[in-house]
Amino acid sequence: MSWSRVYRHGLAVGAADFRDFWSLKSWLFGWMLRILTNAFAWVLLGRVLGSHDRQSFLLVGNAVAVGATSALWASNACTWARYDGTHPLLVIAPSGLAAATLGRTSIWPVNGIATSIATFLVLTLAFGYRLTVHAALAAFPLVVLVCASTFGFALFMGAVVGRWTRLRNLALDVSGTLLMAFCGVAVPSSFWPAPMNAAVQFLPLTHGLLAIRGVLNDAGVGVVLRQASLEAVVGASWLVLALALMQRMAERGRADGSIELVV
C-alpha cells in the first residue's frame, strides 16, 4: 500500500473541497477582505494606544495568526468524511484513515500560508512597516512552520470532534480565538497568569511567533533556531497524537456502532 499515493488522492479531494468553498475571486474579495479588515482593526488599536511598538507587535502577531487560524480549518475538514458518507469506507479500507485524511486536510495549512503572506504584504504596505528582504525571506519558512504545526493540532482537534460533529464549527471558533488571545499574538504570553503561560508553551503558534519576531527584530540566530525547533516539536507531537487518536476513534466507532453507513 503506497502511503504517498493515498495521500495524493486525498489531496485531490481536499483541493476539490477548497474549490467548493472559494474561487480566486471569492478568496480575494470575500476571504481576504474579511481577514485584512479584521487585521487592520487590530493594528489600528495600536494607533489608539499611541505606540508604534504596540502597533508593530499587533501587526506581526496578526499577520502570522491569520495563517494559524486558517490552518485550523483542517479540524473541520476532518469531519467532512462523516457528512460525505465516506468515513465508514475509509475505516474499512486497507490503507486506513490516516493517509487519506491527512491528504484531504492538507489544503488548509496551504491556505494558511497564502493568507499569512498576503496579509503580511498588505499590512506592511498600509502601515509603513519596515520589512527587509532578508527578514522576509527568513520569516517565510517560519510562517510555513507555524501553519504546519497548527495543522497537527487541528488534526488532533478534528479527531476529538469527529464523534460530536455538531460541535466542529464551535470548536474551530473557540480554539482560534483562544490561540489568538493566549499565544502571544496580541500580548506576550507572559502577560497571562503563569499556569496559562505554561500551558500555551505546548500549543502551536507560541514558539513559532517568537521565532518570527526574533527574525524581524534581529534577535540572535540561536534564539530563532531554538524557538523554531520548539515549534516543530510541538507540531510534530500534536500530529502524532492526532494520528493515534484517529485510529483509536475508528476502533471505538466499530465497537460502539457510531460509524454510520447512511448519512
Next chain:
Amino acid sequence: MAGSAVLVRVGRWLRVLRGAARAQYQLTLGNIEDLRPIIGMPLGALISVGVLVHSGRSDLASYGLVAATLMTIGQMGLFVASEIVFQERNGQTLELLVASPTDLGLVLGGRVTVLTALGLAGMVESWLLVRLVFGLSLAIYHPWLLLLTLSATSLAAAGTAMLTAALFSFGRQVRTLQNAVNGPFYLLGGVLVPTVFLPSWLQTLSPAVYFYWSANLLRAAFRPEAPSTPVYGLFMIALLAVLAAAIGALVLRRMIHHLRREGTLGLS
C-alpha cells in the same frame, strides 16, 4: 369598518410574527450552530481588553466590551439570520412558505429579530468575562442609553438581516458575500477602533453603517460625562433599521418572484 379591518390585519400580522419568532427561538435553542456567535464572539473581549490592559489603558476597556457585544449581535445577524432563506431553500420548506397565504417578509422579520435579540447576550457574557479574567468591573454610567442603544442595534441588525437573507438566498455566493461584508462592516462602523483613526475618505462612509452610531453610543454609556446627541444617534440607528428592513422586504419579494419564475424555489 375600515378601522376594524385594519385592526384585524394588524392582529394577523402580530400572530404571524409571534408564531415565526417562537418557532425560530425553538429552532435556535436546539441548534448549536446558531448559538456559535453567542458562545464564541464574547471571547474576543479577552484579546482586545488584554491589549488595553497590557498597555496600561484599562480606562479604555469598554472598547473591548463594546466590540465583543456588537460583533456578537452582528454575527447573529450576518451569519445566522442571513442564512434563513438559504436554509429554507435547502430544506425544501421555502416552497411551503411561499405556498402559504402569509407574507414571507413578516415570517422572516419575526425570525431574524429573535436571532439578533439573542445576540444581546454577548454584552452580558463579555462583561462577566472581563470581570472574571481582568478583575475589571466596568461601570455603566448611562444605563438607559445602554439599554436603548442595544435594543435599537438589535433591531438594526434584524433589519439588515432581512436584506442580507434575501441577497444570500442563492447559496453559492453566501460565503463570499458574508465574508466581504463582515470585516468592512465592523471596520467602517468603528466597532473596535473609533472611526477617527480611519483614513478620512473612509470616515465619510461610516455614518451609513448602523454600527457607527451604536459603537459611539455604547462607548459613551461607559463614560461618566453626558453623551452628546444620543437622541440623534438612536434615531439614526432606527432609521437605518427601517430602511434596511424595507429594502430587504422588497428584495425578498423580487427574489421570490424570480425563483418562482425560474422554478428554483427548492434546491432539488
Next chain:
Amino acid sequence: MLAIETKGLSRSYASGNEGKSLLALDDVSLQVEQGEVRGLLGPNGAGKTTLVKILSTVLLPSGGRASILGEDVVQNTRAVRSKIGIVFGGDRGLYNNLTARQNLEYWAALYDVPAKETKLRIDRLLARVGLTERASQRVSGYSRGMKQRLHLARGLVAGARVLFLDEPTMGMDPMAARDFRQIVHDLRGEGCTVLLTTHDMREAEALCDKVALIDRGKLLAVEKPAELARYVAKYERIDVEGASETLLATLRTHGGVATVNRAPQGDGHRIELADGAAHRSILALLVETGVTSITTSRPSLEEVYVHLIGDRGLEV
C-alpha cells in the same frame, strides 16, 4: 365550480448552454371535480411535479391558465394559497429540530389558524395521523413513515379544500404506506379534493377516482382506473396449461393474437390478444382442442402504464 382546472398549461425551462428550452409541460388541460381524488401517473421527468408546483403557486407557468376553486393561480395567488395544502414525499419540508407539535404550531400561525382553535386542531390532526404519542419528540428522531404522516398533518393544518400530494408514500414501507392511504381515503369522504402524484400503481388503483397519465409533459389519458385498463383491452390475455405445440403454432398465426409466450409463473403459456373481439373465438378453439386449464385476465394499471408510456426502464 371545478376544484382544479387548467387550460393549455405549459412550462418551459432554459436548458444548458445551447440556448434550447426544455418543455416540462406541454398544453395540459385538466379538470378535477370537487371531492375527487385524481391520480397523476407518469415516469420520472414526466411533468407531474411541475404541474403540482404551478397549481400550488410555487412555480409560474410559461403559458396557459390554471385555477383552483375558480381562483387563478397567477392573478389571485393569495386566495389560492388560503385554500390549498401541499404534502411532499421524502425527508425534507419539516423542521427536524422542532417537535411535531412545534412544527404544526408554526404552520398554524402562518396560516392564521385562530389561536383559540390551534391546540384543538393540532391535537385532532396528530390523533388522525397517529402521532399523538410522539408529538413532543423531535422530528429528527422520526422514521420515514412518521415524517410522512407529519407532512400530511402539516398539509391539513389550515383545513385545505384542495390537497396536493407529491409522491407521498415514496420510501415508505408497505404497512406505513397502507396506513397513509387509509387517511387519504378518509379525506375523500370529507369532501377534500386530492391531486396525487405517484409511481405506485396499486396506490392509484386503490385511491383514485380517475387517473391522468402524463409523459414528457403531455397529458396522454384521463380515465377511471378500470376504464384505462379497457383502453388496452387488446392486451387482454388468456393463460393456458397443457396446450400442444401444434395448438400454440396455430394460435401464433391467429389474426386476433398478439403474442404467445411462456406464462410468467408455472408451466403454461400466456396468449396476449391483439383484438378484444377475438377473445370468444380463441376460447372456443382452446376448448375444442381439449385445453381445460384456462384463465383470462385484464391488464393491471401497471401494465397499462407500461404499454401506453413504453417500457422505458431507467431511461428518463
